[in-house]
Amino acid sequence: MESDYCPPGGASAAKQPGHTHTAHGDAQRQALTEVAFHLIAQGGLERFRTREVAKRAGVNIATLHYYFPSKEDLIRSVVEYLSHEFATRQAPFTGAADEPLTEVRRELADSLFQLSEYPESIVAFLELFMRSLRDPAIRESLRGMDADWQEHIETYMVAGVRQGVLRADLNAEVAAAGLIAFIKGCVMQKMIDPDGYPIERIHVEIERWLVGYAGPGAR
Amino acid sequence: MESDYCPPGGASAAKQPGHTHTAHGDAQRQALTEVAFHLIAQGGLERFRTREVAKRAGVNIATLHYYFPSKEDLIRSVVEYLSHEFATRQAPFTGAADEPLTEVRRELADSLFQLSEYPESIVAFLELFMRSLRDPAIRESLRGMDADWQEHIETYMVAGVRQGVLRADLNAEVAAAGLIAFIKGCVMQKMIDPDGYPIERIHVEIERWLVGYAGPGAR
Amino acid sequence: MESDYCPPGGASAAKQPGHTHTAHGDAQRQALTEVAFHLIAQGGLERFRTREVAKRAGVNIATLHYYFPSKEDLIRSVVEYLSHEFATRQAPFTGAADEPLTEVRRELADSLFQLSEYPESIVAFLELFMRSLRDPAIRESLRGMDADWQEHIETYMVAGVRQGVLRADLNAEVAAAGLIAFIKGCVMQKMIDPDGYPIERIHVEIERWLVGYAGPGAR
Amino acid sequence: MESDYCPPGGASAAKQPGHTHTAHGDAQRQALTEVAFHLIAQGGLERFRTREVAKRAGVNIATLHYYFPSKEDLIRSVVEYLSHEFATRQAPFTGAADEPLTEVRRELADSLFQLSEYPESIVAFLELFMRSLRDPAIRESLRGMDADWQEHIETYMVAGVRQGVLRADLNAEVAAAGLIAFIKGCVMQKMIDPDGYPIERIHVEIERWLVGYAGPGAR
DNA sequence: GATGAATGAGCATTCATTCAT
């Protein structure tokens, strides 16, 4: 069910200095992180309790604190986990690969995919976003996630403009930043109003924005 | 400094049945609500404490509970307060009233105005948005706020299309929903990255989307 | 059984700013302080637990923290309490009032009296003495207690020298400081070895020191 | 820096039955004991943590418990260590060896020496003294230390009386017990008030007490 | 000998809420 992501020995910030890490230890950390992720998604950071994490992971509260000395450390681990999940997960490809606008459509489809298949990740992300407003460390992590996303979008936008698929005067940086904002905004609106929000029709509008559209009969 | 908004005697959900409402009581409720609003904006719902509200309002904690029997009641009152603030507040008008696109530009300018002048309202709104994911009552309130906003946008979009200022094939409902999402997304991105996020350039893109734009040389 | 000491309304450091003090509140504070005093004397600061204080005082742990926001506050209150006890308590007078050396003898008798009748006060004092080595606030309180004691001794030493009861060349300040050290040292030695330590015979030596003594047959 | 004291294989209470003692094991025990000593002196028994001892000694907490099965065992080892330190350490001799009163003066000078050069030993001793009030095993150790000290003093006091250097009617046992109390009391007073306490002038008084002194013009 | 992992019991402190006055 859960991701089999296990941070490599040397890079994870979750590692405690002085600890020699064993496979078992990494597995425990991972299990605790995933339980924490679910609890944050379900009840928000407001109701997030280390005791509940320990309980659901089947370990003593002291064991949790053995791996994550403080609640903050555990939350940071969830940020890392989420960051990896978002970077890794991708909607199964459905469109034609050579079709113009493929990448943009994949992007939009991906947001719908995440929303329907991994709503917990979205909610947890938003919880951490709120916390990032007061916690510089988390803010940096989230900015890093956005920067990666932005870069990825820019790359295919530049290509799209060059191929004539996207509007010729499109500035890749601005457009990518706008697309991210648009997607995030849509996702949020869909969350409070899952039934009424016309997200697919808005996605069509996003394409029009990027392709350039002068209305029916134009040109 | 604070809004002089005072909910009318018969409509406020903060009112407790059986209480005889006096001017003094309403003032107390209002003062407590405003203090609560600031505390939610500053520390988030996670660190929001009724004792701190009472302390800053200069009343006993028991007095707070006299007016707001539970913490939830107080939070609901903040939702109402915010709802009124957003409905009332408007950026001072700077553009020409008869200029095409005036309304859309006012909308975008207004989001920047709120962001710079009333960041607390934005943060508090986002806090309550997160809570709305788990609290149906708050969800309804926020949906109501969005519905009002949506309706307002739709109105001037219909007019804009009729006047030929906006793209002829624009569906007002979808475009309004998209505009709200776009604005909310931009505001959030600006919040985590106040220095780097090119919000003004993105606003230009929003106009292009709504007006219809085929790139330089088109038409 | 317990002292009926109740700190006057305006002077006690145990008072919390913002609290209007009632007779009931003062009584609670006093009761908690006395329970704390006994527990410190019995188990030392090392085993001193606020929960145990609350339990023995018959109140909820939260009630204890209502009166003493932190453990430190409670300990400080015990310091004050002890300070008052030592200043107030006095051995019942047994010697002749007009006899020379009366005051010194009363002093020594008093130390024996405290040791036998109020051993808890002595132990608690020593516990706080140890803490004073790391806590400047407590250090100041204990210094104040010593200063009062020193002043009291100096007064009657000056008189004793003037009356020819004490050695003519006795410096009251130095002698008083020495007497305090001597008494404290004796008390401590008596505590670890209650049966073997010849405290009364040593008290005789203290008198000889202060009176001046050249050995049998001298002068 | 540290003492090279290493308790002989058969006598140490720190030794656990069933352990084969090796040079390495003794070194480990010694290192842990010294770290423990410093920590007790610095933070008191109240803040004394076995984990901190292990950490500073560079070993795992389980390793510490291999050598000292319980915290009490480690503390007892510190008592032994201190006992050895006090018995061994001596102020460098400065006075004339044949001068009368040499020994008493050496005693007093030694207390000042320990106070200025080894304040940690004094503080740790006092911490253990407090514990001895509740721990019979430690009480016995400390009594043993006092008994050795007492015996040493008695020896030279008897000689001093015989030589006419000390007061003829001085009872060596009582005087030695008094001297120890006086020295301990002075040291404690000097500790809470290092600047103000006139310890050297009091030492002069101690000599007068022991020598016998009827004031200027006497004899 | 040594250590990573694990834990039971506890600890000071917090917090929304209640109630007599």
Added chain:
DNA sequence: AATGAATGAATGCTCATTCAT
């Protein structure tokens, strides 16, 4: 209308100790 007092139920975190490897 207002408040001082009180509390049950946590809450994050600690610590000496144990044990399999």
